Amino acid sequence: MKRSNENASSSSSKQPQTNSRSLMNQLCSNLTSIIPPPHFPNSSLGMLSQADQIEQATNYIMGLRERVDNLNKTKEQLQMMVLNQEGASSSSNNDATMAANSRLLPIIEIKELGCNLEVQLVMDFENNIMLHEVIRVLEEEGAEVVNATSSTSGNNIVHTLHAKARSSRVGVETSRVRERLHELI
Numbered sequence: 001m002k003r004s005n006e007n008a009s010s011s012s013s014k015q016p017q018t019n020s021r022s023l024m025n026q027l028c029s030n031l032t033s034i035i036p037p038p039h040f041p042n043s044s045l046g047m048l049s050q051a052d053q054i055e056q057a058t059n060y061i062m063g064l065r066e067r068v069d070n071l072n073k074t075k076e077q078l079q080m081m082v083l084n085q086e087g088a089s090s091s092s093n094n095d096a097t098m099a100a101n102s103r104l105l106p107i108i109e110i111k112e113l114g115c116n117l118e119v120q121l122v123m124d125f126e127n128n129i130m131l132h133e134v135i136r137v138l139e140e141e142g143a144e145v146v147n148a149t150s151s152t153s154g155n156n157i158v159h160t161l162h163a164k165a166r167s168s169r170v171g172v173e174t175s176r177v178r179e180r181l182h183e184l185i
Contacts, residue, residue, distance in 0.1 A: 025050075028050050028053060028054060031053070031054070031057050032053045032056075032057060035056070035057050035060050036060075105122060105123050105124050105127070105156065106121060106122060106123035106124075106127060106185050107120075107121070107122040107123070108120075108121055108178060108181050108182065108185075109121075109122075110174045110177060110178055112172075112174050115164055115165045115168045115171065116162065116163070116164045116165075117138070117143055117161075117162070117163045117164070117165075117172055117174065117177070118160070118161070118162055118163075119134070119138065119159075119160070119161040119163065119177070119181075120158065120159070120160050120161075121134065121158070121159040121160075121181070121185075122156055122157075122158050123156065123157060123185065124155055124156055124157070125155055125156075125157060127185065128157050129184055129185055131148060131150060131159055131161075133184055134159060134161060134181065134184070135148065135161070137177065137180045137181060137184060138161065138163050138172075138177065140180075141172055141173065141176055141177050141180065142165060142166050142167065142170060142171070142172050142173075143163035143164065143165055143166065143172045143177070144163060144164055144165075144166050145161055145162070145163045146162045146163060146164055147161070147162040148160070148161045148162070149161075
């Protein structure tokens with residue numbers, strides 16, 4: 001009777017150890033599967049012991065942590081440089097920059113894509129034209145406006161219009177559209 005009790009108690013004490021080893025092997029396998037293969041010295045993981053695999057994974061993670069820290073420091077330094085440059089230039093150069101930008105405006109860009117047109121107008125608020133006037137010019141030149149959007153960026157307004165030719169055989173003469181838009185502005 002004594003021997004059967006000893007066998008039962010020893011097998012019951014071995015079961016948690018077996019489960020623990022199995023769980024540890026599974027966790028180690030999961031860990032090594034997420035580490036890219038070039039970061040292990042040998043191409044086959046079977047040649048490394050479990051302790052070596054864990055050490056290599058730890059080294060890889062520590063390297064990543066250092067890299068993230070370095071990238072964060074670089075990011076902070078660049079942000080500080082940008083803020084310093086903006087602070088220094090905003091007071092003295094802001095008026096000069098705005099004046100230079102206003103001399104470059106308006107910008108009229110027309111892209112012809114087969115029977116379709118994309119018209120983009122960039123201008124400042126003081127010299128802004130009404131969007132319906134641009135649509136009227138396009139329609140008079142034989143285009144049908146499909147989509148029109150307006151957005152603002154700083155002191156500028158951007159109109160983007162997508163149009164298609166009413167007659168694909170005749171099309172739309174982009175040089176004439178550009179000329180009429182310049183006259184309108």
